[in-house]
Amino acid sequence: MEAKTLLEIKNLKKYFEISQGMFKEKINVRAVDDISFSVREGETFALVGESGCGKSTTGRTILRLTDPTDGQIVFKGKNIEKLPYNQMRALRNRMQMVFQDPYASLNPKKTIRQILMEPLRVHNKFPREERLEKINNMLKIVGLSEEHLDRYPHEFSGGQRQRIGIARAVILQPDFIIADEPVSALDVSVQSQVINLMLDLQEEFGLTYLFISHDLSVIEHMTDRVAVMYLGKIVEVADTEELFANPRHPYTQALISAVPISHPDEEKERIILTGDVPSPANPPSGCSFHTRCPFAMDICRKVEPVSKEFSNGHKANCHLYTDSENKEEKEYAINHS
Amino acid sequence: MSSSLPQNEQALENRVKPKRKSAIATFFSNLSRSWTGLIGFIIIMTLIVISLIGQWITPFDPYFAEFSKKLLPPMTEGHLLGTDQLGRDIFSRIILGARVSVIIGLATALIAGLIGTIIGIIAGFFRGWIDIILMRIVDVTLSFPFILLVLVINAIIGAGLRNIIISLAVGGWVIFARVIRSEVLALREKEFITACIATGVSRFEILIKHIVPNLFTPIIILASLQIGTYIIAEASISFLGFGVAPPTPAWGNMLNEGKDYIFSSWWLITFPGLAIVITALGVNLFGDWLRDTLDPELKGE
Amino acid sequence: MSDTILKVKDLKIQFKTGKKTVQPIRGVDFSIKKGETLGVVGESGSGKSVTSLAVMGLLPEKTSEIISGEIVFDGKDLTNLKEKHFRKLRGNDISMIFQEPMTSLNPVFTIGEQLSEPLKQHKKMSKKEIETAIIAVLTQVGIPRAEQIIHEYPHQLSGGMRQRVMISLALLGQPKLMIADEPTTALDVTIQAQILKLMKDIKKQHDMSLLLITHDLGVVAEMCDRVVVMYAGEIVEVAEVKELFDNPLHPYTRGLIESLPSKNTRKNRLYSIKGQVPKPNEITKGCIFANRCPFAFSKCFEETPPVQHTGNHMSKCWLQDSNKDEVS
Amino acid sequence: GCTEGTSGQDEPSSDGNNDQKAKDSLVIGFEADAGTLIANLDVNYTTDTQIRNIYDSLIERDGQTGEYIPSLATDWENVDELTWRLTLKEGVKFHNGADFNAESVKFSIDYILDEANQSFYRSRWANVEEVKVLSPTEVEIKTSVPFPSLVQRITEDLLIMEPGYVEEVGTDVAAKEPVGTGAYKFVEWSRDNFLKLEANEDYWQGEPAIKEVEFRYIPEFSSRMSAFLGGEIDFFKNIPVDSVAEIKNTDNAKIGEVSSARINYLALNTFHDGPLQDVNVRKALNYAVNVDELLESILNGYGTKMTGPLAVINSSYVETDDYGYDPDKAVELLEEAGYDPEELTLTLDTPNGRYPMDSQVAQGIASQLQKIGVQVDVKVNEWGNHLEKIQNREMGDMYILGWGPAFDPQSTIENLFTEGAPYSSFYDEKIEAKIQETNAIFNEEDRFEGYAELQHDLVEQSAWVPLWQQADLYAIKEDLNFEPRVDEKMQVFEMSWK
Amino acid sequence: MLDFIIKRFFQVIVVVLLALTVVFFLIRISGDPTTLFLPPDAPKDQIEEYKELLGYNRPLIVQYGDFMFHAVQGDFGESLRSQEDALGIVLSRIPATFQLAISALLIALIIAIPLGVLSAYKRNTVFDKVGVALTIVGQAIPSFWLGLILIYFFAAQLKILPSGGGGTAIHLILPTLTLAAYSVARFTRFTRSAMLDVLRKDYIRTSKASGVPTFRLIMRYALRNSLIPIITLVALDLGVLLGGAVITEVVFSWPGVGRLLMQSLMNRDFPIVLAGVFIIALIYALVNFIADVLYAYVNPQIRVK
């Protein structure tokens, strides 16, 4: 079944101008550089990529926590990229966010009651008398209880705080939640608890997630579709299973192969990338991955590849798959990937 | 406890659930652990009490000039710290002088703190041109050494308790504005503020309900550390003859009046000076303690 | 056991913070053989770093105290070693790579200045020789332009490069034992893969022992010969790496392995351990894991479980014991 | 006329060769720097005192009596009411060798009168119309109105500059490197630090005994004191009365004392709407203030009590009635005036440190008035504010002020008790008329008579509460011959080492 | 770099001009100085005439424009009292003030840095605790009182040091000590805490792990890192010292700018006040500017090749 599109991103760009202290020139960081994708209702869409590739910025721009430099954000058929602050406020009960850092995302001066009451109050949701009950319900759902209501965030563990953060996002019963690395700051044993909670909530409330993570095993486990980002660009999009089974872009291949094995007996053919991720302030010409790509060709240095669709919804931006010369080289590469 | 159901994380919860003490009890139990903070606190409380009831507990009338008893050394004729050049009891005058110091310290901290905080909040929250203008004003004010600035202003607007508070506040608000602005800037970037925006809280509410409450700690710390500076500044200016005018007893002007007696009657300059030192010491100790307790990261401005 | 390079016996460490004391290490026992890679896994706060610092003699002098146990390195007891003698070992016989490559290099000294330090301290070499040695090591860890890099400052390097510099710093003294405290946690997967491979190669070349601290079972599976599982300041299980993954004995280890997403059916709930890691001041009598353990029974809350050895596989759980007399 | 000034007190030290120590330099601790070293510009005690060692005046005062004695002018007389003629000394040379003559006198007076120079003395000389050089030794001064106090102006204000030098180097340089006819030549001036002078060997009154002089600027009393005790300075002025004993107890130190020509008083402001417009209240205050006690206990007796508007040293002084201390009478008078002393609150403004123990005296007065029940709010002002308040007529009931030098009746009375003069803020229609009348009298005897009457009237009207003539106190090295002068000047020429 | 310097310099100028503006209006509002300069018996019309001469009866804004026009050319008018160039008078006092401030700064650094380092190294020992206590007390002592007490002991009682006056090195001792006391306390504390901060850093642990001996660790590795914040503090404190010099100069009769400014304030010699304000604001701004450059220079993270 083809679900409806909930969110559509078209040519989104976000550049940051940052000053390098007093002595240096200002630089322009292309955190998100012309990306497009869409999220369907009810699915979990993942953004994956290395640190600094622009995942968080994408998420924050979609929620208009920062203003996009350019491009369109269409939510439920409505363009929201230019909505003024106060109109955007009204929309926020439909789209919510869960943050990476459970310590920083809760106001240390507010009790849990205040933290959870705020969204209800702001959006005037539920009659006043019922709100407390709703909060208590929500607490129960995320595995906390009434007696936590009057405590302050610092009295909770990281896992518990993350659950409070999730509760705050879900209590408005939004359609769409962006979860920005919701588990990466948590202990291994607590991670799975939070992932379970997110899965449960999705089922219960029919939520759509934009799930941001760099942990490929988590992504493989819980998402439906994945977009792989590199230096502010999306290099590959596919259904999760398809992507892990059949990665097309050399970067995706390297990324997947770099994941540590899960059992000592496992044998893994590694593509070890050389070098570091270039700075988004000064991205390489052509295909931005060419500096590290084991299959880089001449054209990669000069021309930016365009998106090529393989099977249903599986797209990648790579010259290996575009029609041009160097056929042999390409074939070799594809066969060995 | 350990017999309760282990699987339930509630068990652990309860075991480690912090005993909730009242804020005051926490304050004192913290305070009692640091002898420096305790000394500071005792000095401050003594000072405040003295400044409140001072006029009823002075052994002599601090204004009354008993010419026949001038310049009596300490411990003579019932004058604990001796008498001054007009035969007034120094001990009584020091007690009454505490009021000036307390008023100056508190009032200036209040006014400078309020102005500085408001300006800091405006600059930090709204940014843009208003920030630029306000920060230029701050720069201008900061382009003078504090004491000199206060002195010049005071010399220009004239002496007196009210004017000295004004001039100290004019010199003092900037530091609040600076610190508060950078606090606000830091807070703005905090994830919980982003979370508020994501929730849909209005900007005004974010400012009032989320940013301002988080400023209390830095404000209190800063104010407590500044009070000492103000008290010393007042004394310096009075000493130079611009501040609180005699006959109102203030420690600075007692020193000013007594400095010509340095060769004959040492007690005239010794005791008011000690009073200032002890006060500044107390305030600093308490302020340091407060800073270390409330915000270990704010060390060193 | 002459092939044991390091032996830690019943180590207990206590910290003083203000008037309170906490004891984050409560009896740690393990050893590393020559040429072996020993993994130490455990969640945050389980005491991995403290243990490794104790081996390096780098615990804060004033606030920490080794209250019992011994650390024997190459036949020498390090527990009460004088600072002067310790210094001879550090950077020379034992060296260490730290978790945070971003903060572990001094920002105001050039890479060259910092790298020359272990050589200055331990080897009698001329300036020229030192420089040659440094460049050689840097090249070995895969740093391009080594001649230039030594004149640059840390902030001019990326995280991966810095970690390579840290590794070369650790290599310079040609140590017998290298301790790596979460060397890749702060890095990206692709960089992590590079560094892990590098460490594997280096270890092989230099024939040294490696104590690899991590919280990532994947890294353990990839790198280690044997594994120590730590939980809240105690060792709950020690085993050969395969044995551990195939036959984990302690419920905690089992839980960790089970909760790996790859062990669970896609899109289904993951296996998870309930509750959270206790803080050092929350520890009560009985088994430390009891309150999270799905198999806990009353005894677990009363008495500390004994150490069980099954061949080379050691675990610390009443279940192992109860197998013998009680039925679980 | 008088000839060369050798009034007994002056001990020209040319015969000072009996000193074996051969000490011939002197360091004076002085509270403030000169504003400028050019003459006839800055109306200021600190400037004047120092440069009077470099420049000479035409007419001098006797250091002890305050009487006029000739200096560069040997004689002066009125040709008519508007014309004065001065005869000048011959053979006097400036430090640069130029001759002193009538031209230099004209130049110096013109310097004051020329607006461009912005001399602060100009207002005092506004009545001078013209200076005519009759011959090298004779000048004539024309005034626009009868100007009997011209002699005083000449004595107090006018110092003679070398026209050629000033014209040659310009006023800017002349203000830093002065040339005069005085006993000392300029050597070096370091701002806010010191002024060094050396003896003018060819001085027309003889060679000075002290060869090198330094004014060292030390504003703080305690610093001056320690410099004195440490032997860095040889004498300094303005000892707080409470430190006199300390100096007396020091080896090789003595106290020099003189009743100066500066008077201190408690002004009773009749311009301020309030009880003080009632003469009975003013009288009551005169009875209630115990000047003797203030003098004795606050000033330790250093000061000369006054009873009327003029000090004994004043040329027209007559003895007036002393109100004395009579608190009962005071209360009675107050009640007569319709005031309940217990209900009465008055303000009292005082400067701080301008006059000996000024703010303490104010507080003493407050204590005394408190004894008859009158409440006094003492306000201590910074000097600039104090003066401004007086001139802008913003003062309250009473204030403390000093006036000096008070040698001449006209300047004192005119500046204190007329409507336009704010300095005592007393005004009475009849007295005003009388003052104007007396000021214009040219005949010396009538004039004296007029001022005598005025003094009695003013006392009768209780125009103010007279306090005392200040005592100038100096700390002096035991072996320094130095007789403090009534006019506060420090003429080093008069000094010598024993 | 040049770009930055120009920008900063421009900023300095703007700040100084604004400062002048503020002081100008404050002063003008506070009243006029004529009364203090003319003899007390000066008649009203001469007062008026004098005001006119000085231009004080023009509209304020015209006076301001005129003042600024000349001020930017370094002309602050003539001292009302001595009729000399006001800026010249102020400038001639600068050396004395600098002598005092710099010697105090040097003394403070010489005492404070070793003390702070030692205190940090020996933290929580008796030495450290006594040191910390002393620094707290040191910061609580107002300099004018300390000055008086020093005078009392060394000049009045022991009679071994002069209590004031300018010139020789001996005269410099007491004022320097007085002025330095606060900075000694402050620097010591700051050095100690900067040092403690650095000693906690990961990279210090790295150095230790390479076998660097303690002495070398502190003197070479930790100290250089601590010096970076100390430099900023020192620059800022030079301003504090210049400000503090006002009081010290008055207490010890030191012929510097501070005392000049005090006297001019008392005398209402406004051109000097304005020139003094200008110079001090300028020096202060320049010192901060130099501190920034220095900071950038010692801190490789923001240094440009």
Ligand SMILES: Nc1ncnc2c1ncn2[C@@H]1O[C@H](COP(=O)(O)OP(=O)(O)OP(=O)(O)O)[C@@H](O)[C@H]1O
């Ligand atoms: N507010 C900002 N100002 C300036 N630059 C920014 C800002 N936020 C992000 N950047 C830059 O944009 C780039 C993308 O950052 P972003 O946080 O989106 O990456 P990410 O993929 O979320 O990385 P991570 O995995 O580390 O969270 C980075 O180079 C970052 O330095």
Ligand SMILES: Nc1ncnc2c1ncn2[C@@H]1O[C@H](COP(=O)(O)OP(=O)(O)OP(=O)(O)O)[C@@H](O)[C@H]1O
């Ligand atoms: N200097 C110290 N003072 C007091 N307590 C300390 C100190 N260092 C560590 N601890 C405590 O010891 C415990 C173990 O810390 P340790 O750093 O060894 O954990 P870890 O296993 O390395 O965790 P992580 O994965 O977060 O690095 C923690 O509870 C920590 O709070």
Ligand SMILES: [Mg+2]
């Ligand atoms: Mg991110």
Ligand SMILES: [Mg+2]
């Ligand atoms: Mg660790």
